[in-house]
Amino acid sequence: MNKPLKVIFAGTPEFAKVALQALIEQKNELNIDIVAVYTQPDRKAGRGQKLTASPVKELAIAHNIPVEQPESFSLKSENGHVSRGTLANYQPDVMIVAAYGLILPLGVLNTPTFGCLNIHGSLLPRWRGAAPIQRAILAGDDKTGITIMQMAQGLDTGDMLYKVECAITDTDTTQTIHDKLADLGGQAIITVLKDLQNYQAKAKKQDDDLANYAEKITTGEGEINWQNDAFNIQRQIRALNAFSYLSVEKNPNERIKILECKPIKADQTTVKTAGTVVSVGRNAILVACGKDKDGIQHLINITKMQWAGGKPLTAEQIANGDKLNDGDVFQ
Template identity: 60%
Template sequence: MLPTTNNRSSNRRLRVVFAGTPEFAAVSLKALINQQEALNIEIVAVYTQPDRKAGRGQKLSASAVKQVALAHDIAVEQPLTFKKSSSEGMAARQTLRSYQPDVMIVAAYGLILPIGVLTTPTYGCLNIHASLLPRWRGAAPIHRALLAGDSETGITIMQMDKGLDTGDMLYKVSAPIEANDTAASLHDKMAELGATAIVTVLKDLAHYQAQAVPQDDSQANYAEKLVKTEGEIDWTQSATEIERQIRGLTPWPGAYTFLAGQRVKILASLPVNPSQQTNQPAGTVISVGRKAILVACGKDADTKQADIKLDSKVESFEPSASTLAITELQFAGGKPMTAEQICHGNQLNDGDQFTTDSK
C-alpha cells in the first residue's frame, strides 16, 4: 500500500530525493522544505547539475537548487552521469541507492535518468512539467506555448518512464496565458504553480498514483530547445506572430532585427491592433511616436482575399498588411530605450527599414 499523510506505517516519513537545477526547480524545493512536517516527508538529498562558469569573470556558480539545499543543510549530489557504461555512472547509482529513497521529485534537472535510476525509489520518480501534457513535451514548453499563441498552459505532475515526458499523468492544473505574458513572467507563474501541484500530490500520493492517466500520444507536441537564431525577426510574418515571438523569447534569446547593418533588440511591443494596417513594405518604420514605434509586417495568416461589389461587378482586392507597435528596443552598444526616448533622439526615423540580416 502506498503511503499517505494520514496512513503511513509507523508514521515513518517518506524519504524524498529532489533533482533539479534552475530557479524553476528551486521554487518547488523551497515549498517542499517548508512543508516537510505537514507532508510527513524528509528530503534526504538534492541532486543538481555540476557548478558552471557564469558571468563576465567566468567564476564557478552553484545552481539555484544547490544554493537552497546548502542553506538548509541538505546533502547535495552533482554527478555528471548515471550511465551504467561508466564507472562514474555506476557510482552515482550506488550513491542514490544509499539514500534509500521512497520517491524522487524531478524538476528541470537537465540530466537524463535511465530506467535503472527511475526504478530505484520505491514509488518511482515524479516530474514537475510546465505544460498540460501531452502538449509540449520537451525542453522549452513555456516558450513554445507562447510562440504558438496558446490561450492556456499549466503544470502536469507525471510518473516518469523511459520516454521523453511520456509517462502517466498524476495531476494537472491549468492557468491562462495573459496577453502581456512573456516567457519570464509565465516561467514565474509556472514555478509557483508547480510548487503547489507537487505539494498537492504528496499529500496523498497513493490516490494520485492509483488514478494515473496515460497520455494520448496522438495529441503530443514536442517543445524543442531554443536556439539563438530563433530570435531573428522575419518582418514578412504577421504582426501577431512577431508579437508572440517577442514575448515568447523574452528574456532569452530575445527578438532582434537589423538597421543599417546593426543589430537592434526588440524588447517589448503592444498587443496587435487589427484596425492598424498598412500598404508599406514589411519592416518599414511607419512612424516614430512617443507611445510606440509603428512597423509594417506581413499579412495576418487568417486574412484572406476579399471580394467587393462595385457597380454590379465583383472585384477582388488584397487586404493591407498588419502593423506592430514597438514600445521598447535597444540599439547595439546602448541601453534599453522606450519609444518616447527614441522619439526625442535621432537614431530612428520614419521610413527607416528593418531587415532580416546584417547584410
Template identity: 55%
Template sequence: MKIIFAGTPEFAATALAALLKTSHQIIAVYTQPDRKSGRGQKLTPSPVKQLALEHGLPVYQPLNFKASTEDGLAARQELAALGADVMVVAAYGLILPQAVLDTPKYGCLNIHGSLLPRWRGAAPIQRAIATGDAETGITVMQMAAGLDTGDMMYKTYCPITAEDTSASLHDKLALQGAEAICTVLESEQSLQDFIEKREVQDEALTVYAHKLVKAEARIDWTVNAVQIDRNIRAFNPWPVAFIQLDENNALRVWGSMLS
C-alpha cells in the same frame, strides 16, 4: 516521507522551497555541476544548489548516471544507498535511466511546465506562447525512460494572456508546479492514491517543444503582426527577438503592442 529532489534552475528552486515547508524530509538534492557564467566566467552554483546549501542539505552533482561509466555507476550506487521513498524531478537536465527511475520506493515524479502530452520537451513555455495557445499548465507525472512520456498524475491549468512573456508565464507555472507537487505529496496515502489513478498519455495528441535556437528569434517580416508579437513575447527573456539591421548590427526587441 524521505524525498530526493533533483533540479537546477529557478523553476526547480521554487518547488524545492515549497517542499522544504512541508513535514517531509529532503534527504538529498541533485543538481547540475556548477557552470561558468558572467563576464568573469566564474563557476556559479545553480539556484537549486544555492537554496539547498542555505538549508544545510547534502548536494550531489554527478556528471551522469550511465552504467557504462565509472562516475555514472558510482552515482547510481550513491543514490540507491539513500533509501528514498520518492524522487522529485524538475528541470534537472540530466537523463535518468530506468534503473534510477525505479530506485525510490514510489519511483520518480516530474513537474513539467505544460499540459501533457502537448509540449513534451525542452521549451514548453516558449512554444505555447509562440503557437498562440490560450492556456497551458503543469503536469505531475510518474517518470518513464522516454522524453516526458510518463503516466500523468495531476494537472493544473493556467491561462496565457496577451501580455504574457516566457518570463512572466515561467513564474506563474513555477508557483503552480510547487503547489501541484505538494498536493500530490500531501501524505504517503495521497501519493498512493494519485499513483493508482494515473492516466496514460494519448500519443495521438503529442506535440514536441523543441529546444530554442538563437536564429529563431530573428523577426520575420513576412508573417502577420499577431505572430510577430507572439514570437517577441515567447523569446523574452531568451534568446530575445531581434531585427537584423546589417551584417554587423542587430536591434533587440523586448516588447511589442498590437493596435
C-alpha cells in the same frame, strides 16, 4: 506518527528552486525528509567565467541539505556506477524532478520506492520536451499548466498524476509564464505528496496521438521576419529574445532586441513595405508588418527596445535620441 517519506529532489534552475522552497516550507505538514538534493555540476558564468552554483544548490546549502552533483548516471562510466550507488544508499522513497537537465536511466527511475515524479511545465501530452513555455506562446495557445507525471523511459511520456491549468494572455511572455508555472509547480507537487499513493493509483496514460514536441529553441528562431503578420511577430517577441537588424549605414548589422510590443491595425490607405519604421513617437514606435491571411496589414507598436551592449530603452527614450528615425527599415 508514520516515518517521514524520504525525498530526493533533483533540479537546477530557478524554476526548480521555487518547487524546492515550497517542499522545504511544507516538509512538516507533508511529513517528508528531504535527504538530498541533486543538481547539475557548477558551471562557469558571467563575464569573469567563475564557477557558479545553481539556484537549487544555493537553496539546499542554505538549509543544510546534502548536495550531489553527478556528471552522469550511465553505467558506461565509472562515475555513473558510483552515482547510482550513492543514490541507492539514500534509500529514497520518492524522487521529485524539476528541470534537472540530466537523463535518468530506467535503473535510476526504479530506485525510489514510489519512483520519480516530474514537475513538467505544460498540460501533457501537449508540449513534451525542452521548451514547452516558448512553444505554447508561439503556437498561440490560450492556456498551459503544470503536469505532475510519473517518470518513465521516453521523453515526457509517463503517466499523468495531476494537472493544474494557467491562462496565457496576449501580454504574457516566457518570463511571466515561467514565474506563474514555477509557483503552480510547487503547489502541485505538494498536493500530490499529500496523497501520493492515491494519485498514483488513479494515474492516466497519455494519448500519444495528441502529443506535440517542444523542441529546443535555436538562436535563428529569434530573428524577426517582418513579412509575417503582426500577431505572429508579437508572439515571437513575447516567447523569445526576438531581434532584428536595421538597414541603415549608421548601424550596420547591429542586433536590436525588441522587448515589448502590441499589434495595431494599419491605416490601409498608407500601407508600407514590411519592416518600415512608420513613425518614431514618445509613446510608440510603429513598424509595418506583412499582411495576415485575410490580406489585412497591421503595425507593431513597439514600446521597448534594446541595442547591442546597451540598456533597454522606452519609446520615449528612443524618440529623444537619434538611433531610430521615420522611414528606417528593418531587414
